Amino acid sequence: MPKLKVKKYLRCEVQSNMSKTVRTFLSGASVALGATVAFSGTAQANTELLDQINSYSQDDIAQVNSVFQLSDVSPSDWAFDALRNLVENYNCIVGYPDGTFRGSRPLSRYEFAAGLNACLQQIERMIQSGTSEVTPEDLAALRRLVNEFEAELATLGARVDDLEGRVEFLEDNQFSTTTKLGGEVIFNLGGAFGEEKASPLALDSIEFPGGDFDPETVTFEELFDVVDYQDISSEERELLKEFFVGLGIDEDALGFSFGLGDDGDLQDFFTGLADNDDIDDEITFSNRVRLNLDTSFTGKDRLRTRLEAGNITAFDDATGVDSARLGFDTDNGNDVEIGKLFYRFPVGDNVTAYVGAVGMGIDDIFDATSPYFESSGSGALSRFGRFNPIYRGPDGAGAGFNFDLGERFTFSAAYLADDGDVNNPEEKNGLFNGNYTAGAQLDFKPADDIMFSAFYANRYQKAGDVNLSGSTGSVIANDPTFNSLAVSSNNFGLQGSWLIGDKFNLGGWVGYTTADIEDPNVTGNFDVWNWAVNAALLDVGGEGNVLGLIFGQTPKLTSGNIDFGQIEVNYNDDSDSSYLAELQYRYKLNDNITITPGAYVVFNPNQNDDNDTVVVGSVRTTFSF
Secondary structure (H helix, E strand, O other): OOOOOOOOHHHHHHHHHHHHHHHHHHHOOOOOOOOOEHHHHHHHOOHHHHHHHHHHHOOOOOOOHHHHHHOEEEOOOOHHHHHHHHHHOOOOOOOOOOOOOOOOEEHHHHHHHHHHHHHHHHHHHHHHHOOOOHHHHHHHHHHHHHHOHHHHHHHHHHHHHHHHHHHHHHHHHHOOOOEEEEEEEEEEEEEEOOOOOOOOOOOOOEEEEEEEEOOOOOEEEHHHHOHHHHHOOOOHHHHHHHHHHHHHOOOHHOOOOOOOOOEEEEEEEOOOOOOEEEOOOOOEEEEEEEEEEEEEEOOOOOOEEEEHHHHHHHHHOOOOOOOOEEOOEEOOOOOEEEHHHHEEEEOOOOOOEEEEEEEEOOOOHOOOOOOOOOOOOOOOOOOOOOHHHOOOOOEEEEEEEEEOOOOOOOEEEEOOOOOOOOOOOOOOOOOOOOOEEEEEEEEEEEOOOEEEEEEEEEEEOOOOOOOOOOOOHHHHHHHOOOOOOOOEEEEEEEEEEEEEEEOOEEEEEEEEEEEEEOOOEOOOEEEEEEEEEEEEEEEEOOOEEEEEEEEEEEEEEEEEEEEOOOOOEEEOOOOOOEEEEEEEEEOOOOOOOOEEEEEEEEEEEOOOOOOOOOEEEEEEEEEEE
């Protein structure tokens, strides 16, 4: 970070030293260019002047709300008229935005002295450069003005010296010459409400060649009718075991047809839940803390190190559905961990590069095109509502870049691997053989207040790590293989945001994933869709406040099949759709504190209209510094 410096123009207008050239010129002596003496050293030596300087130095300059309160030097005074003539003749005051002097307004003696000092500086420069001649009348006016306002000019110099001393103190005592500390603290009061927890599967979600099964009557004998045990290899039996156990079925209930145990009843085969438990609806109070250490080595780069701790529990276990999760849940028992570690730096004039080791998400590199809902600390309350779930996938370590293609287009690309795999040298791990995301995005801004983006990513996720919805959709949309098979996927997203006027922003997205099973013994394909629209009404009830609304279809498995050889599992494409609606009000208490009360509702959780509606309420208080 560059060292703090008093701005050059401030030094120029109120510096304590004044060139001997002008001082000597005003007293009628010969001009000696370049030599300087302290202005205060030429101040009148009488007691009255010293007392006046001390009085000015000790007085505080109170803030005023109108220039018409500044009446020490009025437009009718001779001094005011004299300075105005100097300004017009030598263009020595251009401090107002429109470059005018505004000579009809009264000034305090301090303001007048600052303007006089600026004119002294300008006239001195003109004399030194020989670009203009100063008339005897103007010299006489300057001499009289200096004598009249000598006390104020001396005090201005003393105050600048004091300001410089304070700046030097800050330079010596700041946290680091290159590192800036920023932080965010969240207090959350919230809870989930409803009747029973959502079942993970609709009853008709899986079909076999022999027809649909009724989960209340399925037995070993019925299953044996559609499965030729003699033709199932040991590898297929093991895969089937993993699949069915993943559904939540006890191994003993599967019977000896899969070589997994004794004959047993397969009641509730497809839900894995005989009786749903009630939703855990206790009100909770929890927190999350983030400290960002942003270090710059050149003034244009940034090394971000984030320390993070929290105990905000996800509501998926309490409700039975990932769509109920908060957008800022973090539960590591309040143990401090490194949440992010990445370096951003420019390459030439148009490229910004990123290299990360821990926690770098693709949304750290790409613009998620959700300006009022993306942030976990001040955006949507729900995890689904923050941005297109298509952005969520294996990430943490890798590299990427942004390439500005003129004023309207930006191209971005990234390769990210799971930061839990990259340091593991074992098979199916490391930087390139574990879970990964390889993506690209094109941003288009047809106008300053409109943006569209097109996203694509190829992903690979190992068995047990598959999550096609980024933990925002139904159980079968998250992992249709139920932790039993590896999957590769192609992911597509379209996003848009439009600021209409100054007070209303409309946005939304659509996302599509097509995934294939990666296993030598099993084939299969899955399609997952999601979409959402959002609206932000700005400055509602006060500047900086935002009223937000979100509605969309959470990720839904629209079609899919798994072919084990003797058994083919087909997911019905006519299952129900799950929807989420969120309403929130972000109240800006001040520049550092926001309070966001709100709620969101999940309809037909887990793509099943037999499941009870889930409601999540939250009051999120965010402290930023």
